[in-house]
Amino acid sequence: MDTNVTLTNSTGNSTFDFFGGAPANVQAQAGIQLRAFLLNIAVALGLFTAEIVGFFLLKSSAIGRRIYQPKSYLVQDRLRVDAVPADPIKWIRRIFSIRDDELILKCGLDGYFFIRFLRAIIIIFVPLMAILVTVLLPINYNKGKGNNYHFADDGSREQWNVAGLDTLSWQNVDPARTNRYWAHLVAAIVVVTWSLYRMYREKVNFIDIRQRFLTSPEHRLKASARTILVTNIPSEYRSKEALEALYDVFVDNDDRSRLTVWVNRDYKTLRVLVARRRSLRHALEKEELRILRLVNKKYRKGGESLTVKQTVEKTAEDLPALYDEQGASDDQLQPTITGAFEKDCREETQLWHQYLKSSTAKQVSLVRGKDGSWKPASAFKFWAAGEKKKVPKIAWLRSEIAHLTTRIDALLPNLDNDELFARQNSAFIQFDRQMAAHMACSLVSHNKAGRMSPRFLEVAPHEIIWGNMGVTSLGRFIRTCIALVLFVGILILWAIPATILTSLSQLGSLSYSIAWLGWVRKWPSWVIGFISGPLVAILLALLIQLVVPALARKLAVLVGAPTRSKREVITQNFYFTFLFIELVLLTAVSSSVVKIVPLIVDNPVSIPTLLATNIPTSGNYFFNYLIVQSLGFSASILFQYLRILYITTIWPWFTQTPREEAWLQTTIPHQMWGNVYSLFTNFAVIGFLFSVVSPLMLIFVSITFSFCWVAYRHNYYFVQRNKIDTHGLLFNNAISQLFAGIYVMEISLIGLFLLVRDTQNNVACKSQAIVMIIVLILTAAFHFVMEQHLRPLYEFLPVTVEDSAVDAERRLFIPRDEADTSLEQDRKDSKDFEDSETSPIQQLDGTSESRSQTKSNSTIARNARKALLRLEKDTAARITNIQTRLLEQPHSSRRREVADQLSAAIAGYPDELTDLTPEERAAQLKAAFQDPVTRESAPVIWIPQDPAGISDDVIKQSKKYGKYLQYSNAGAYLTAKNKCEVTQLAPDTRPDWLLDWVL
Numbered sequence: 001m002d003t004n005v006t007l008t009n010s011t012g013n014s015t016f017d018f019f020g021g022a023p024a025n026v027q028a029q030a031g032i033q034l035r036a037f038l039l040n041i042a043v044a045l046g047l048f049t050a051e052i053v054g055f056f057l058l059k060s061s062a063i064g065r066r067i068y069q070p071k072s073y074l075v076q077d078r079l080r081v082d083a084v085p086a087d088p089i090k091w092i093r094r095i096f097s098i099r100d101d102e103l104i105l106k107c108g109l110d111g112y113f114f115i116r117f118l119r120a121i122i123i124i125f126v127p128l129m130a131i132l133v134t135v136l137l138p139i140n141y142n143k144g145k146g147n148n149y150h151f152a153d154d155g156s157r158e159q160w161n162v163a164g165l166d167t168l169s170w171q172n173v174d175p176a177r178t179n180r181y182w183a184h185l186v187a188a189i190v191v192v193t194w195s196l197y198r199m200y201r202e203k204v205n206f207i208d209i210r211q212r213f214l215t216s217p218e219h220r221l222k223a224s225a226r227t228i229l230v231t232n233i234p235s236e237y238r239s240k241e242a243l244e245a246l247y248d249v250f251v252d253n254d255d256r257s258r259l260t261v262w263v264n265r266d267y268k269t270l271r272v273l274v275a276r277r278r279s280l281r282h283a284l285e286k287e288e289l290r291i292l293r294l295v296n297k298k299y300r301k302g303g304e305s306l307t308v309k310q311t312v313e314k315t316a317e318d319l320p321a322l323y324d325e326q327g328a329s330d331d332q333l334q335p336t337i338t339g340a341f342e343k344d345c346r347e348e349t350q351l352w353h354q355y356l357k358s359s360t361a362k363q364v365s366l367v368r369g370k371d372g373s374w375k376p377a378s379a380f381k382f383w384a385a386g387e388k389k390k391v392p393k394i395a396w397l398r399s400e401i402a403h404l405t406t407r408i409d410a411l412l413p414n415l416d417n418d419e420l421f422a423r424q425n426s427a428f429i430q431f432d433r434q435m436a437a438h439m440a441c442s443l444v445s446h447n448k449a450g451r452m453s454p455r456f457l458e459v460a461p462h463e464i465i466w467g468n469m470g471v472t473s474l475g476r477f478i479r480t481c482i483a484l485v486l487f488v489g490i491l492i493l494w495a496i497p498a499t500i501l502t503s504l505s506q507l508g509s510l511s512y513s514i515a516w517l518g519w520v521r522k523w524p525s526w527v528i529g530f531i532s533g534p535l536v537a538i539l540l541a542l543l544i545q546l547v548v549p550a551l552a553r554k555l556a557v558l559v560g561a562p563t564r565s566k567r568e569v570i571t572q573n574f575y576f577t578f579l580f581i582e583l584v585l586l587t588a589v590s591s592s593v594v595k596i597v598p599l600i601v602d603n604p605v606s607i608p609t610l611l612a613t614n615i616p617t618s619g620n621y622f623f624n625y626l627i628v629q630s631l632g633f634s635a636s637i638l639f640q641y642l643r644i645l646y647i648t649t650i651w652p653w654f655t656q657t658p659r660e661e662a663w664l665q666t667t668i669p670h671q672m673w674g675n676v677y678s679l680f681t682n683f684a685v686i687g688f689l690f691s692v693v694s695p696l697m698l699i700f701v702s703i704t705f706s707f708c709w710v711a712y713r714h715n716y717y718f719v720q721r722n723k724i725d726t727h728g729l730l731f732n733n734a735i736s737q738l739f740a741g742i743y744v745m746e747i748s749l750i751g752l753f754l755l756v757r758d759t760q761n762n763v764a765c766k767s768q769a770i771v772m773i774i775v776l777i778l779t780a781a782f783h784f785v786m787e788q789h790l791r792p793l794y795e796f797l798p799v800t801v802e803d804s805a806v807d808a809e810r811r812l813f814i815p816r817d818e819a820d821t822s823l824e825q826d827r828k829d830s831k832d833f834e835d836s837e838t839s840p841i842q843q844l845d846g847t848s849e850s851r852s853q854t855k856s857n858s859t860i861a862r863n864a865r866k867a868l869l870r871l872e873k874d875t876a877a878r879i880t881n882i883q884t885r886l887l888e889q890p891h892s893s894r895r896r897e898v899a900d901q902l903s904a905a906i907a908g909y910p911d912e913l914t915d916l917t918p919e920e921r922a923a924q925l926k927a928a929f930q931d932p933v934t935r936e937s938a939p940v941i942w943i944p945q946d947p948a949g950i951s952d953d954v955i956k957q958s959k960k961y962g963k964y965l966q967y968s969n970a971g972a973y974l975t976a977k978n979k980c981e982v983t984q985l986a987p988d989t990r991p992d993w994l995l996d997w998v999l
Contacts, residue, residue: 037165040624044631051635058644060086062896067643069718070668071106073903076911076994079106084718095713107716109213110673110724113206113731115716117677118709120202120735121684122702124195128691129698132187136695139180140172165623169694170752178756178764185768188692188749192775195688195742196782199735203786206735207793210728214458214797215805217812220434221913222460223928223999227430228441229456229562232473237452238263238423246445247429250436258432262929264469265421265857270411271466271933277404281939284397285657287362288943291394292950293978295355299948300976337402340960344395351953362393402964405938415857415934424470426562428459428929435802442796456562457795458727461928462996463564471560483555487574490551494582501540507532544583549575549675556674565726571674572730576737579682584689585744608751615693615748622686626700629683634707638714643669652979658942658972661980666902668721673730680708681734688741692749723997732794739783746776857934860927901983905971911994924992928999938964940988944972944980 058064060083065072069084085091103112166172173180219225230243237243240261251258348358365377368387376396377388414420431437437457445452450473471479503510508528511520520528549571556570651664687701716722753769913921927935941958943951951969958967971984 037623040627041631044627048631048635051632051639051641054641055635055638056088056091059084062899063644063648065896065899066665067640067647067719068714071718071721073899074666074668074906075721076909077907078911079721081106081718084714092710095710095717098713098717103713103717104213107720108722108725109210109727110730111671111716111720111722113209113728114671114673114676115709115713116202117731117734118680118705118712120198121680121687121705122709124198125684125687125691125698125702125705128191128194129695129702131190132691132695132698135183136187136692137168139183140168140170140695143174143177165694165696168696170692175757175759175764178758181753181756181765181768184692184749185753185771187695188745188772189775191688191691192742192746192779195738196779199738200786202735203732203790206728206732207790211793211797211801214727215434215801215808217805217809220805220809221998223430223925224458224460225434226432226437227428227459227929228437229426229428229459230445230452231426231454231456231469231471231562232450233425233427233452234446234448235425238425238427243427243429247431247440250440251432260430260926262428262430264424264426264428264466264931265415266424266470267415267421267466267931267933269420270408271931273404273408273411274933274936277401277408277939280397280401280404281941282657282659284394284401284941285659285943287394287397288941288954289657289980291352291356291361292943292946292974294360295352295950296946296948296974297978298355337399337406337961337964340402340965341395341399343960344398344957345391347957350957351948352950355948363390364393364396365390366396398958398961398965401939401941402961405964408936412862412934413858425472426469430929434805435797435799438797456566458565459563459929460565460725460996461932461999463724464929465557465562465564465567466931466933468557468560468562471562476560480559483558486558487552487555487577490548491578491581494578497543498582501536501543504531504536544579545675545679548578549672549678552578553672553674564724565729568672568674568724569726569729569733571672572677572733575674576678576681579678580685580737580740583682584685608747609755611744611748611751615689615752622690622697623694623700626683626686626697626704630700630704630707634704634711637708637711640719656980658944658980658982659986661972662902662982662985665899665982666906666985669719670723671716671720673722673724673726677730677734680705681737684738685741685744688738688745689748691745693752729794736787739779742779743776746772746779750776857930860923860930898981898983902985905984906994909991909994911998913995913998924995925999935990937988937990938966940986941965941967942972942986942988943967943969944974944982945969946974 055068059068065083069081071079071081072083073080085094100112103115107115170184213219214225233243237246240263243261243263244256244259247259248254248256366374366389367377369375374389411420429437429440431440441455441457445455453473507520511517511528552571552574553567555574556567559570561567561570647664654660656664683701683704687698690697750769750772753765753772754763756763756765758764910916913924916924943954945951951967955967955969958965968987970987971982973981973983975981
């Protein structure tokens with residue numbers, strides 16, 4: 001075996017070698033001095049202290065309440081938590097006293113399992129740290145190479161150059177004492193054995209907790225628990241009747257009334273119109289707000305009263321009806337909208353004209369098309385011929401929104417038209433029982449390979465990626481190939497930004513070595529230091545933690561992920577692969593993809609030697625990396641300086657409409673699971689890789705996971721509300737990805753043992769290498785057997801859990817007298833419950849009656865819109881009752897009052913199916929898996945109330961457009977500083993938006 005496989009990069013050429021990559025500097029850090037190591041710890045500890053102190057000082061303030069504990073007031077009642085204790089001791093006690101069932105309820109199963117993942121890594125590494133640090137550090141250090149002298153092959157006397165932290169690692173063992181490597185072999189076997197055992201236990205525990213959660217009565221009530229997504233459906237089965245006939249075998253007595261089928265259609269045309277209408281709504285609100293601010297600035301300078309005008313309080317009846325089905329025909333409406341537009345263009349009786357000149361309003365250029373219609377003139381087509389004119393931008397936006405609304409409403413009655421909206425090759429099928437859905441998903445549906453496959457379980461309506469519902473099997477294959485090619489391109493091209501950042505980090509020295517950079521020497525030293533230090537670190541962190549995951553998520557959608565939860569699973573695979581290759585393997589061997597691949601292809605057997613030659617000397621780079629992560633990164637998770645900067649500094653610089661302000665004040669951060677799982681799995685892989693070679697690394701890995709365990713328990717319990725839940729599948733993936741670290745560690749140790757030479761330059765650890773090869777084979781066998789044994793239980797529920805799940809439902813939904821609890825009565829009730837035509841769940845969710853009729857998509861959407869209209873009126877009435885006029889008060893008290901009113905407004909929205917009437921539940925569930933664009937309400941232009949009364953005048957002026965253009969100023973106010981303040985959500989917010997989490 002060739003023992004001279006090394007990779008080098010010359011410092012002089014690496015600046016312009018874009019394919020050399022940043023890792024070339026890793027080897028230069030070998031033998032890091034203790035002084036530099038302690039300095040890095042001091043800097044990281046200072047950053048950690050500052051962030052922790054900042055967290056404790058801010059967490060109980062007004063801004064801290066928004067950042068550090070939004071779940072104490074900005075969520076519905078069932079998800080609210082107590083406020084964060086002000087006392088740090090009580091806070092840490094609360095963090096440690098949170099029960100598992102609390103975490104699952106408040107954070108979801110993915111939140112619970114991520115914290116469980118951190119805990120699992122701590123359980124793996126802390127015992128290993130205690131054993132390996134105690135045993136291997138003395139062995140490595142005592143009578144090691146150090147700075148001692150030795151005789152080279154030619155007889156000359158040379159000095160070893162092992163210094164700094166390297167004296168505590170593998171390479172410090174003296175060639176005269178190679179028998180010490182037996183201790184490293186035993187340590188490696190301990191690491192592998194303990195890790196595999198804990199990984200197996202975590203997978204078994206994952207299966208148990210996931211099954212108990214999925215079979216809980218509360219979860220079985222959800223529509224998603226009994227619904228499957230079937231893709232790649234042949235044309236002969238793309239109808240409700242055909243799919244009901246195929247899948248009725250999974251319901252009792254082949255009763256098709258127990259099935260609900262949604263065949264997906266391509267509503268792209270409707271979706272484009274709705275997206276454009278939303279864009280125009282945003283533009284109109286910004287322009288209206290601009291006029292309001294200019295008027296009120298002049299109004300206040302005129303010495304008028306600063307008190308908000310006391311207008312008549314709006315009742316639920318006064319609010320616009322967003323889902324009204326009544327209205328004039330299109331032929332009647334077009335002249336009305338055109339007339340209203342023309343009147344707006346020449347209208348000068350509007351109140352704002354008393355304060356501002358007409359020229360203040362922005363204009364938009366229109367050009368008459370060949371069909372006679374007026375369209376915006378493009379700045380890129382200035383040569384376009386045709387009649388042109390300029391009109392007020394506000395008038396044009398109002399007219400366009402009204403016209404779009406009429407076009408959208410004209411399409412809604414034709415949702416079943418095959419010419420307008422073609423049927424896609426996918427459908428949602430809802431069964432009457434959860435077990436029927438799992439059986440239908442696990443069994444083969446079609447006799448031809450690839451047809452009606454893949455199928456997906458636990459598809460929540462709000463997670464569906466509707467644009468991917470029509471992807472065919474061939475299209476999915478082509479998309480996957482394209483995504484893989486693009487991913488390889490990302491791996492290769494990563495060297496470009498990495499090399500640029502490496503050059504920036506050496507800006508001071510490069511300014512002297514490169515002639516054309518001489519002008520940089522004129523800069524102040526602190527500027528050069530800032531660019532080469534903190535700025536490079538910030539840019540690298542942004543690239544790794546923001547840009548790369550965003551690209552991976554785009555690739556996941558390109559592959560054809562049907563839901564956001566599946567998208568996160570695919571993102572996790574892409575992102576972890578990137579981190580493992582670029583930040584572990586290539587960094588450790590100080591090379592790049594384009595250099596390492598040819599070496600491996602030419603000589604695959606050299607992989608162990610390649611890793612063994614480079615990994616020991618790269619350990620110090622990862623020391624610095626983990627010092628920053630364990631102290632700086634863990635504290636930043638709590639302190640959240642980016643959110644503080646965004647909310648307090650960045651966002652106020654931009655124009656904020658009431659809608660934007662409401663979004664900023666009510667949106668709770670959610671976790672992008674593919675990012676965080678991959679990042680921490682990569683940390684664990686680094687720990688495995690260096691556990692035997694450099695045991696000191698285990699201390700920093702343990703500290704990193706321990707601190708982050710505390711930080712994430714706080715964030716998931718008090719701060720984040722997660723919209724996406726894979727029900728633990730990401731946790732299972734992360735545990736499986738840990739095998740990558742174990743395999744690389746074993747392969748590296750094989751190479752390291754074969755590289756060990758005694759004083760006679762003979763291979764001294766051949767036996768240890770053979771044992772490690774056997775361990776590698778056994779690890780692979782264990783991995784294969786474990787996956788084969790457990791894989792069927794990862795996603796599907798076993799039949800054995802059905803009886804206990806039915807009993808739990810019966811006890812929850814059919815309470816009986818304690819006196820009638822005999823065993824025979826229990827069995828009789830259980831049988832009646834299973835055989836009844838309408839189970840308690842069906843009675844509760846209102847589906848027993850609705851399944852007996854097959855309705856068209858247009859009818860389902862119309863009924864859903866009518867139900868939303870009734871629900872909107874009830875919700876508006878509740879919100880109106882809690883609204884109060886806000887007078888000018890001290891800033892801090894007003895901020896808390898506004899937050900409390902927002903909290904009360906959110907609580908006014910229904911968040912459980914039981915909050916709805918049976919008719920509303922039936923309509924909601926019937927339309928649950930139909931494209932939500934079919935239930936899109938007409939937009940409401942939301943502007944703030946102002947002292948000058950302009951908003952009231954605008955609302956009055958807009959009534960000439962009828963129901964197709966509606967304004968509201970409810971719950972929005974323009975303050976003395978011309979800033980928007982809101983006490984409720986936007987008036988056109990869907991009243992059922994909180995129900996997405998329970999479907």
